[in-house]
């Protein structure tokens with residue numbers, strides 16, 4: 185089992201889960217019950233995480249995630265300071281490594 189992404193909201197996690205399940209990729213959301221409607225930036229380990237159950241599905245899940253995100257962009261993509269990955273604006277954390285780009289900045 186591999187972690188695909190740290191989501192910035194349960195809504196996002198559910199959205200991605202739907203996309204993956206439509207493609208026949210089994211996944212689960214961790215920390216689902218811990219996410220509240222807090223105004224503060226939550227700690228990373230309290231954010232919902234999306235996990236891919238079968239490792240062989242992981243790369244396909246990543247490309248699905250990328251293409252699904254490219255479909256509905258309204259903002260400026262940002263580059264992850266940790267891994268250099270390009271992230272769409274609606275991602276609060278890097279989709280690849282889960283690092284938040286703007287903590288303490």
Ligand SMILES: [Zn+2]
Pocket residue numbers: 264265266267268269278279280281282283
């Ligand atoms: Zn990254």
